Amino acid sequence: MRGIGTPACGVPLFLFMSFPSIRVFDSRDVAVRELACEVSELIRGRAAQGRLVVLGLATGNTPLPFYQELIRLHRHEGLSFANVVTFNLDEYLGLAREHPETYWSFMHRHLFDHIDVPASHIHLPSGTLPEAAIPAHCAEYEASIHDAGGLDFQLLGIGGTGHIGFNEPGSPKDSRTRCVQLDEITRRDAAPAFGGLEWVPTRAITMGCGTILAARRIALLAWGTKKASILRAALTGPITEQVSASFLQEHPNTAFYLDRSAASALEARRETCQVS
Ligand code: PGA
Numbered sequence: 449m450r451g452i453g454t455p456a457c458g459v460p461l462f463l464f465m466s467f468p469s470i471r472v473f474d475s476r477d478v479a480v481r482e483l484a485c486e487v488s489e490l491i492r493g494r495a496a497q498g499r500l501v502v503l504g505l506a507t508g509n510t511p512l513p514f515y516q517e518l519i520r521l522h523r524h525e526g527l528s529f530a531n532v533v534t535f536n537l538d539e540y541l542g543l544a545r546e547h548p549e550t551y552w553s554f555m556h557r558h559l560f561d562h563i564d565v566p567a568s569h570i571h572l573p574s575g576t577l578p579e580a581a582i583p584a585h586c587a588e589y590e591a592s593i594h595d596a597g598g599l600d601f602q603l604l605g606i607g608g609t610g611h612i613g614f615n616e617p618g619s620p621k622d623s624r625t626r627c628v629q630l631d632e633i634t635r636r637d638a639a640p641a642f643g644g645l646e647w648v649p650t651r652a653i654t655m656g657c658g659t660i661l662a663a664r665r666i667a668l669l670a671w672g673t674k675k676a677s678i679l680r681a682a683l684t685g686p687i688t689e690q691v692s693a694s695f696l697q698e699h700p701n702t703a704f705y706l707d708r709s710a711a712s713a714l715e716a717r718r719e720t721c722q723v724s
Contacts (some may be wrong), residue, residue: 452580454541455629462490462568462619465682467664467697467699467700467701467702468524468668468696468697468699468702468703468704469702469703469704470683470703470704470706470711470714471703471704471705471706472706472707472708472711472714473705473706473707473708474707474708475707476513476591476669476671476707478707479601479705479707480513480516480517480583480669480705481517481667482705483549483667483669483705484514484517484518484521485516486667487503487518487601488518488521488525488527490600490601491527491528491529491531492527495528495530495531499531500531500532500533500534500569500596500597501532501600501601502530502531502532502533502534502535502596502597502598502599502600502601503533503534503535503600503601503602503603504534504536504537504591504599504602504603504655504660504663505534505535505536505537505555505559505603506536506537506603506604506605506613507536507537507538507551507554507555507606508607509605510605510606510669510670510671511603511605511669512558514603514669515558515559515628518559518563519559519562519563521638521691522562522563522564523562528564529563529564529565530566532565532569533569533571533596533654534560534565534569534570534571535572535589535592535593535596535599536551536555536571536572536573537602537604537612537613537655537660538551538573538613538614538652538653538654538655539551539552539573539574539575539652539653539655540575540649540651540652541575541582541627541649541651541652541653542575542576542650542651543575543576543649544576545574545575545576545683549638549641549642550574550575550653551572551630555570555572565620568604571589571592571593573585573586573589573605573625573653573654574596574653575649575652575653582627582653583626583627584623585653586624586626586627586653587625588623589653589655590624590625590659590710593655593659598663598664599659599660599662599663599664599668600662600663600664600665601663601664601665601666601669602663602665602666603669604660604666604667604668604669604716605668605669605670606668606670606675606678606679606693607631607633607634607637607678607680608633608634608637608674608678609631609633609634609681609691610678610681610690610691610692610693610694611631611634611692611693612657612660612668612690612692612693612695613654613655613656613657613659613660613697614634614652614653614654614655615628615654615657615660615692616628616629616630616631616634617631617658617689617690617691617692618689618690619656619657619689619692620656620657620658620689621657621658621661621689621695622656622657622658622659623657623659624655624656624658624659625653625654625655625656625657625659626653626654626656627651627652628651628652628653628654628669629650629651630648630649630650630651630652632697634651635648642707649680656693657692661695661698661699664701665691665701665702666696666699666701666702666703667702667703667704667705668693668696668702668703668704669703669704669705669706670704670705670706670707670710670711671706671707671709672707672710672711673709673710675706675710676709676710676711676713676714678691678693679693679704679710679711679713679714680713680714681694682694682696682697683697683704683714684714
């Protein structure tokens with residue numbers, strides 16, 4: 449595991465459980481460098497074989513430093529995204545695509561406009577379709593992921609409700625891309641960016657839990673004490689539809705990349721984990 453334990457990267461703490469792996473870093477910068485290193489090796493390895501790689505991407509504050517690191521690798525270390533195909537987790541319903549808070553805008557602003565991923569390789573659910581067209585669009589999104597060969601890698605954050613994507617409490621483990629109602633906690637968390645709760649959409653299209661869990665590799669990122677208690681529920685609580693991130697406990701190739709603050713409620717339970 450490149451970079452781990454080197455003075456430049458600090459010394460992450462590993463909590464060994466069956467799975468997923470929990471990787472605790474001194475800072476989010478160190479964590480995202482480590483993850484970007486893994487993802488860049490995946491991209492370069494596929495490029496060397498003349499093959500595409502399929503990345504599932506996420507929005508929110510959490511992945512921002514990861515995207516900054518990918519842009520740095522592109523600008524300064526020659527990493528090309530020409531062989532990368534992307535599928536975003538979700539999109540708000542009811543906003544024009546160019547609205548600054550759509551995930552389409554977010555992804556272009558924070559990543560796509562700064563790298564060489566071909567526009568035709570970029571996929572996000574559409575938030576502007578007439579009601580009657582939404583189910584077919586969701587089915588097409590699933591089919592596109594399948595036709596691309598499935599998700600090689602899925603990036604995740606975790607919401608205050610424990611959601612992954614917009615899979616709010618009550619989302620079945622086998623759910624697929626669909627239209628969902630946003631939880632009030634999620635809407636309140638988004639309210640500052642929209643300038644008030646009344647401007648936050650009430651619905652979205654999201655990949656389902658089943659769509660996400662089919663990814664061959666998953667990395668969930670979380671920073672700060674605000675995420676500590678929901679991470680504890682997701683990682684040490686029951687596997688339940690009430691916390692969709694808890695389904696990751698059963699995924700065989702998931703890593704949680706946490707800073708020390710986000711991991712603080714887990715570290716309080718060291719007696720139940722081996723720590724190195
Ligand atoms: P955040 O959102 O990265 O802005 O905290 C995460 C999420 O809701 O999945």
